[in-house]
Amino acid sequence: xxxxxxxxxxxxxxxxxxxxxxxxxxxxxxxxxxxxxxxxxxxxxxxxxxxxxxxxxxxxxxxxxxxxxxxxxxxxxxxxxxxxxxxxxxxxxxxxxxxxxxxxxxxxxxxxxxxxxxxxxxxxxxxxxxxxxxxxxxxxxxxxxxxxxxxxxxxxxxxxxxxxxxxxxxxxxxxxxxxxxxxxxx
Amino acid sequence: xxxxxxxxxxxxxxxxxxxxxxxxxxxxxxxxxxxxxxxxxxxxxxxxxxxxxxxxxxxxxxxxxxxxxxxxxxxxxxxxxxxxxxxxxxxxxxxxxxx
Numbered sequence: 468x469x470x471x472x473x474x475x476x477x478x479x480x481x482x483x484x485x486x487x488x489x490x491x492x493x494x495x496x497x498x499x500x501x502x503x504x505x506x507x508x509x510x511x512x513x514x515x516x517x518x519x520x521x522x523x524x525x526x527x528x529x530x531x532x533x534x535x536x537x538x539x540x541x542x543x544x545x546x547x548x549x550x551x552x553x554x555x556x557x558x559x560x561x562x563x564x565x566x567x568x569x570x571x572x573x574x575x576x577x578x579x580x581x582x583x584x585x586x587x588x589x590x591x592x593x594x595x596x597x598x599x600x601x602x603x604x605x606x607x608x609x610x611x612x613x614x615x616x617x618x619x620x621x622x623x624x625x626x627x628x629x630x631x632x633x634x635x636x637x638x639x640x641x642x643x644x645x646x647x648x649x650x651x652x653x
Numbered sequence: 654x655x656x657x658x659x660x661x662x663x664x665x666x667x668x669x670x671x672x673x674x675x676x677x678x679x680x681x682x683x684x685x686x687x688x689x690x691x692x693x694x695x696x697x698x699x700x701x702x703x704x705x706x707x708x709x710x711x712x713x714x715x716x717x718x719x720x721x722x723x724x725x726x727x728x729x730x731x732x733x734x735x736x737x738x739x740x741x742x743x744x745x746x747x748x749x750x751x752x
Contacts, residue, residue, distance in 0.1 A: 528660035528716070543716040544660070544736070599665035611661065613668060614714040 476581030476638035485646055488653025490587035492645050499553040500576035500632075501560040503567065505545035513545075513570040520566035521549075531610035531623050540610035540623055548576065548621070548632075581638040583645060586628035589652055594622065594629060596648050602629070616644040656710060656722060657734050668714040674699055675707035675721045678741050703727055709737060 475482045475496045482494040503525075505513040514525045523539055525547055526532045531540035538550040551559045560575040567573060585593065594602040597615040605611070605624040612621050618641050620633040633641040654666040676699075681691035704727055710720045719737035724730070 529662075541716075543718060544738070546716075599667055612715050619714050 476635050477642060478639075483642070485649070487646065487649040488587075489589045490585060490593060490649045490653070492642070492649060493584045493586075494638075494642070495582040495584050495630075497553040498577070498580070498582050498632075499551045499556050499559040500580055501549050501563050502542065502574045502576050503547045503549055503563060504572045504574075506569065506571055509570040510545045513567055516567050516570055526608075526610075529609055529611055531608050538623075540621065542612065542621075553577065579635055580632050581635040581641070583631045583633070583642065584628065585631060585645065590628045592652050593645070593648055596652065597644060598622070616640065618644070654729060654731075656720070656731060658712065658715070658718070658720065659734055659736050660718070661712075661716060664712070664715060668712060669710045669720075670713045672709040672711060672719075675709050675737075675740070677709060678721075678737065678744065705732070 472480060473496075474480065475494055477483050477494055482496050484494070485492045503513070503517075517523060517525050517539075521534075521537050521539075523532050523534055523537060526539060526541045528541050528544075531538060533539070536551060536555070539547050540550075542548050549559065549563055553559075556562060559577070560573050564573040591603045594600070594615075598613045598620075600611055600613045600622065602622070602624075605622070607624055607626055610621060610623040612619060614620065615631075615633075618633055618637050620631050620641065623630040623632070631641070631645070655663040656666055656669055658664050677695075679695075681688060681695050683692070685691060704725060705723060706726050707721055707723050710722045712718045712720065721735045721737050721740045722731060723733040725732065
């Protein structure tokens with residue numbers, strides 16, 4: 468067997484961490500993702516089975532929920548994204564499909580996205596320069612999709628700051644956008 | 654310009670793309686007697702009102718919902734925003750398809 472080493476979304480062996488002024492921008496690897504869409508007429512049923520299987524209520528529009536093993540955020544009407552730790556739950560889509568059965572459709576998303584965790588006192592100042600969403604008004608747990616530097620991203624407001632989930636193929640451009648604006652307000 | 658998304662609240666117009674007249678939801682019956690004529694009208698004939706216009710917008714950089722936006726083309730004032738799927742399901746022609 469060849470000795471294969473995984474690379475992070477930015478192409479290095481170790482995740483990148485930038486500390487700029489009050490902000491820390493940390494690339495976060497090892498994220499397993501799967502999208503879930505309720506099948507026709509199964510919107511209530513899928514909520515029931517996910518609650519039984521993952522002990523989480525599928526969130527309403529613009530919201531997210533999390534426990535120690537999973538995070539789920541709303542992506543559209545009767546559609547959600549589910550996140551777990553890749554090192555624990557590599558086959559997230561398979562596990563999720565076994566939970567939802569015929570009530571929902573599940574699509575593997577792990578390789579499509581990259582994640583940056585942005586923390587620090589000036590996160591609102593950073594994101595109000597990057598996107599059109601009113602980040603100052605986002606409560607903890609709010610999650611939305613918007614574009615930053617023409618890159619479509621999910622933003623999830625947490626206690627610590629903001630989680631950015633963007634397209635993995637544009638990880639470098641997204642990182643550049645975050646670092647550039649962080650430098651401008653430092 | 655802000656579009657007041659029915660689920661997400663006011664969102665910047667830059668997150669949306671525009672398709673056109675909301676009558677595009679009313680696709681003719683392809684098996685109808687006058688299908689050729691109906692599709693010609695559906696495809697090529699558009700009203701171009703100076704004033705109220707119902708149009709389809711897509712929240713591409715958001716939740717990917719199609720919206721029916723009622724807009725005044727003279728002032729750009731937005732008077733109403735509905736989910737296109739609700740509009741389609743409320744349309745009598747889609748009764749058999751509604752849940």
